Amino acid sequence: MTEKKTLKRFASVFLASSLIVGALAGCSSSEEGTTTTTSGGSSSGSSDSSEVIKIGANLELSGAVASYGSSIGKGAELAVEEINAAGGIDGKQIELVKVDNKSENSEATNAAIKLATQDKVTAMIAPATSGNVIATAQIANQYKIPTVTASGTAPNVTENEDGSINDYVFRTCFIDPFQGIVAANFATELGAKNVAIYADNSSDYAKGLAASFKQQIEANGGKVVAEEAYVAKDVDFKSTLTNLKSKNPEFIFIPGYYEEVGLIVKQARELGIDVPLMGADGWDSPTLVELAGKDALNNTFITNHYSSQDPEETIQGFVKAFEGKFNESPNAFHALGYDTVYFIADAIKRAGSTDGEAIQKALAETTDLSLITGTFSVDEKHNPVKSATVLEYVDGNQKFNSKVNP
Amino acid sequence: MKKSKAFWGFLVLALVIYAVVQGMISGGMLDLYYQNILIQMCINIMLAVSLHIVIGITGQFSIGHAGFMAVGAYISAIATMKLGLPLIVAILLGAVISALAGLLVGIPTLRLKGDYLAIATLGFAEIIRIIFLNVEYVGGAAGMVVTNMTTWTYAFVGVVITILVIANFTNSRHGRGCISIREDEIAADAMGINTTYYKVVAFTIGSFFAGIAGAIYAHNFFIIQPTTFNFLKSFDILIYVVLGGLGSLSGSAIAAIFLTLVSAYLANFPETRMIIYSVVLIIVMLYRPTGLMGTKEITSLFKFGKKGGSKV
Structure with a gap:
């Protein structure tokens, strides 16, 4: 009996100690590996990068917004493949190093540190959501690694609270307020004077859009007759919608994400609200059509980064290539991920080196770069100046409506 | 003695561990990547050990630990970013406010038992999160940008203090009271132990150290958002405690170290990361159903054959 106990104890001691030893060994061995590479100095770092250019992708591949991150990843993969097939950048092949950040801030920081110190990447694709991009921004600045987010739309991703700019952070997408302005102008164009706003109060994205929409619509001479809010994961919107209906708005702006919006649109139509509804790129998901139903979605509009039905030749070429590789129609995140790689590649090419500072300068100086999601120039706040696309839902399909320039 | x-x-x-690691850092052998993993490890140990006192020692099933972490994180971030206080003051402030929150929640809810308590603590954590979500002063949903101020030293000192206080508490008269509640609440009550009092004490101490962990977390990861502290974070902490062995302080610490390393290592395999992580959890639970350490402490393992050693 006691012997058995002793044996058990031995086993657990062994287990515990092997764990610790294993952990320490794991640390020290891999750490030796890094010290040898760093002891070679930065000169060896640049010499072996003459073969490949490493671009890190710090993306949400699991967790709450995995669909965004993996879409960007796919777009980036296609772009890397194309660039490499065409001979790479000045003869150097690109290698995409993907790291998962679990859609968490702390993991995004970890991933950025890993890409900067372990993989020693030349440039990084930053996470898809704004909060996660902010979690990586200081690492990018510290290690002088140019970082581009494909879809982090909050203004404070590139611009700090005190007005200073995050030198090494850029983005491929337009910022939140811009979509709100486009939506407001579109409402005015439709002749709507009395509008309502129904925003996701738990998301800064939706709140930012709602604020800029309100400002612009008032500047256009319109009036916001009702402002209501919901919280992510809500499922019953009928009482609020009834309230909205009683104010008789001619147009309702619903910035938010597709999961709730799908239900809102459905319930709004059930209550007999048949005015135009409008949202932004957060609506863009096949799930929206499933949730709301094809009929309910008629007479709804969204602003988006691009449309796969845009007749432009380059866009159709991209759509075809993408469908050929992944067997699905590319959405805006795919396109943005694709563009992000081309944006970085263009800067590396113009910089003529893989030096972080040179690439950063080239990124900041980008002018009239023609990409899938529009032709853009980078402004002094590291935001691209580019057009937005307005799409209309017709029988469950997105129809290209118009392109709005800034 | x-x-x-x-x-x-x-x-x-x-001290020896600190000296070795600090030496390696100053010697340039540990770059930011490893320092960051070490800090994370320390934060996770603090969280695990502070929940251990509630679940492992007192036997109260709380799944709202991330709520107290959030209080510590936000209060300390407000102290440094908005009020300009030094980090050490901010950490203490965060911990004290978090302890007060623990006291506030503990008094009414700790009269509940088992599942009911679990639901109440979960509800509390969600309330905390929603409050921060709706307060514009701390950035609402966008979160609060926090300067990175922590170093490995802060994190390590935090861990040492956490472990010392909780280990000593466990071996004290109060700790014994808590254990008796875990073993049999009715019997403890009958023996004249003020069960509610001991439960509230354990809960408050747990929240205090969760607050410290939250404060260090906030000042290490550049941004804090309400979503960071959702109930999944509470479950992460719960996993450390259960995997390490309910009732074993060293077990929860070892599990925190182990899982932090597993998670960091698996970042290299984005596609299969969560699958492997889950498989590791399942395997450990299958082969060691009472957790890595059971209810034993690492120190008691060295007292072979001796009877009546402190098996806490």
């Missing part, structure tokens, strides 16, 4: 020996032994061990 024996107790103080363990106390000094731990302190010496802690």
Whole structure:
């Protein structure tokens, strides 16, 4: 009996100690590996990068917004493949190093540190959501690694609270307020004077859009007759919608994400609200059509980064290539991920080196770069100046409506 | 006599570990990547050990630990970013406010038992999160940008203090009271132990150290958002405690170290990361159903054959 106990104890001691030893060994061995590479100095770092250019992708591949991150990843993969097939950048092949950040801030920081110190990447694709991009921004600045987010739309991703700019952070997408302005102008164009706003109060994205929409619509001479809010994961919107209906708005702006919006649109139509509804790129998901139903979605509009039905030749070429590789129609995140790689590649090419500072300068100086999601120039706040696309839902399909320039 | 020996032994061990790691950092052998993993490890140990006192020692099933972490994180971030206080003051402030929150929640809810308590604590954590979500002063959903101020030293000192206080508490009269509640609440009550009082004490101490962990977390990861502290974070902490062995302080610490390393290592395999992580959890639970350490402590393992050693 006691012997058995002793044996058990031995086993657990062994287990515990092997764990610790294993952990320490794991640390020290891999750490030796890094010290040898760093002891070679930065000169060896640049010499072996003459073969490949490493671009890190710090993306949400699991967790709450995995669909965004993996879409960007796919777009980036296609772009890397194309660039490499065409001979790479000045003869150097690109290698995409993907790291998962679990859609968490702390993991995004970890991933950025890993890409900067372990993989020693030349440039990084930053996470898809704004909060996660902010979690990586200081690492990018510290290690002088140019970082581009494909879809982090909050203004404070590139611009700090005190007005200073995050030198090494850029983005491929337009910022939140811009979509709100486009939506407001579109409402005015439709002749709507009395509008309502129904925003996701738990998301800064939706709140930012709602604020800029309100400002612009008032500047256009319109009036916001009702402002209501919901919280992510809500499922019953009928009482609020009834309230909205009683104010008789001619147009309702619903910035938010597709999961709730799908239900809102459905319930709004059930209550007999048949005015135009409008949202932004957060609506863009096949799930929206499933949730709301094809009929309910008629007479709804969204602003988006691009449309796969845009007749432009380059866009159709991209759509075809993408469908050929992944067997699905590319959405805006795919396109943005694709563009992000081309944006970085263009800067590396113009910089003529893989030096972080040179690439950063080239990124900041980008002018009239023609990409899938529009032709853009980078402004002094590291935001691209580019057009937005307005799409209309017709029988469950997105129809290209118009392109709005800034 | 024996107790103080363990106390000094731990302190010496802690000093040695600190000296070695600090030496490696100043010697440039550990770059930011490893330092960051170490800090994370320390944060997770603090969280695990502070929940251990609630679940492992007192036997109260709380799944709202991330809520207290959030209080510590936000209060300390407000102290440094908005009020300009030094980090050390901010950490203490965060911990104290978090302890107060623990006291506030503990008094009414700890009269509940089992599942009911679990639901109440979960509800509390969600309330905290929603409050921060709706307060514009701390950035609402966008979160609060926090300057990175922590170093490995802050994190390590935090861990040492957490472990020392909780280990000593466990071996004290109060700790015994808490254990008796875990073993049989009715019997403890019958023996004249003020069960609610001991439960609230354990809960408050747990929240205090969760607050410290939250404060260090906030000042290490550049941004805090309400979504960071959702119930999944609470479950992460719960996993450390259960995997390490309910009732074993060293077990929860070891599990926190182990899982932090597993998670960091698996970042290299984005596609299969969560699958492997889950498989690791399942395997450990299958082969060691009572957790890595059961209810034993790492120190008791060295007392072979001796009877009646402190098996806490």
